[in-house]
Amino acid sequence: MKQMKAVVIGAGVAGAASAIALRRIGAEVTVYEAYPDPAGKVGAFLSLAVNGLRALETLGCLDAVRAAGFEVDRQRMWSGRGKLLGDVPRGRAAGDPLRSVTLMRADLVAALRAEAVRVGARIVVGERLTGTGAGGGAADEAAARADLVVGADGLRSAVRRTLDPGGPEPAYAGLYGLAGIAPSVPEAGPGRTFNLTFGRRGTFLHLPAPDGTVWWSVQIADPAVPAGIELDVDELAGLFADEQVPRRILGAGARIDATTLFHVLPPVPRRQDGRCVLVGDAAHPVGAGQGASMALEDAVALARALHAEPDRAAALAAFDHGRAARAGKLARSAAANRDAKTAGPLAARVRDAVMPLVFTRAYARSTNWLYDYRPGALPQ
Known part of the structure; x- marks a missing residue:
C-alpha cells in the first residue's frame, strides 16, 4: 500500500x-x-x-x-473573603491513580x-x-x-x-488574562494544590510549585475589548485589594510572563x-x-x-x-x-452561598464522563 x-x-x-x-x-x-x-x-x-x-x-x-x-492532587475554590467553596480531586475521578500534571x-x-x-x-x-x-x-x-x-x-x-x-470567526469572550511566577509566600497554602479564588474584579488561580515559587494566573472580566493589556503587577494587585491571598502573592514580587485575550x-x-x-x-x-x-x-x-x-x-x-x-x-x-x-455582585453572592452545599457532591457526577475517557492504543 x-x-x-x-x-x-x-x-x-x-x-x-x-x-x-x-x-x-x-x-x-x-x-x-x-x-x-x-x-x-x-x-x-x-x-x-x-x-x-x-x-x-x-x-x-x-x-x-x-x-x-x-503533579497536583487537589483543587480548591475560594470566595474573595477566603471562604472555602469546594475541595475536589484535580483533573481526575477520586479513585484514579493518575494525578493531574x-x-x-x-x-x-x-x-x-x-x-x-x-x-x-x-x-x-x-x-x-x-x-x-x-x-x-x-x-x-x-x-x-x-x-x-x-x-x-x-x-x-x-x-x-x-x-x-x-x-x-473567533470573538472576544469578555475576559483577558495575565500569568506569571511569584516568590514563596505562606498564604499560598500547601503544595500539590490548585487554588481558584473568585475575586470582586476577576478570578485568581495559584499553585505552589516544588521549587518554592508560586505559579499564578488571573482572568479579568471586561466586556470591552482592551486595546492592550498593559497592567503592571502593582496595578494588578490593586484590582485584588479586597482578596487577601491574591493580594499577598501579587505583592510579594510577582512577575508577569504572559498576557492573553480569551476568545470564543x-x-x-x-x-x-x-x-x-x-x-x-x-x-x-x-x-x-x-x-x-x-x-x-x-x-x-x-x-x-x-x-x-x-x-x-x-x-x-x-x-x-x-x-x-x-x-x-x-x-x-x-x-x-x-x-x-x-458573574455580577448578586450572582456572585448566590454562587458563594450555594457552592459549599452542592459543588463537592455534584463534582463527580458532572465530570466522570470527561475523566473516564480511554483513548485506545496505537501500533507500536
Missing part, C-alpha cells in the same frame, strides 16, 4: 501530537509551523487532566511530560516536538500556510500535494478558513472534507482547562480512525463524528465556567 503523505499545519500541542500519532500508523509526516521553537520556561502554564495524560501515554510521551512538570506550555510543546522528531516526523519552522495552494509558500505547496492535511493551527486557523471561507468560537460546521481535517483549537476551542488535553485526544483518535478505515474520506468522517459530541459537551461546560467568572 502506498505510504500516506501527511502535512500538519501547526507544531503546537495539537500539531506535534498529531505528527507522533500519524507516524505511529506509518504515515510520512511533515509539520509546518509559522513561529520559531519555544525557548525555555517562558509564558503561561497549563494543566493536563487524566484524560490528556492517557493520550500522552498512548503517544509514548507521558514520562517526559511528567518530568517537565509536577501542571507544566509550562513551552515545555509540553518541546517534549512533544522532540518525540515527533524521534519517531521520524520532519518539522519546518518559519513557514505559514496562506491558503493560496500550489504557487504559494513551502507550506502551501506541500499541502497542495499531500494525501492528508491536518489543521492544527489554532483558533485563527488558516486551514479552517480554507475549508469554509464563510465560516465562524461558534460551533464550526465544516471540520473536514475528506482530505483536510481540523484538530484541537482549530476545530473546537473548548476552554475549561481542557484545551491541551482535548488536542491530545484528537491526535490519537485521528490516527486510530485512519488506521481502522482504508478509505481516507470515510475515516475522517468517522473521526469527526466521534469527536463532535464530546467536544460539544465540554464546550457547554466551559461556557458555564466563563459565566461563573464574569
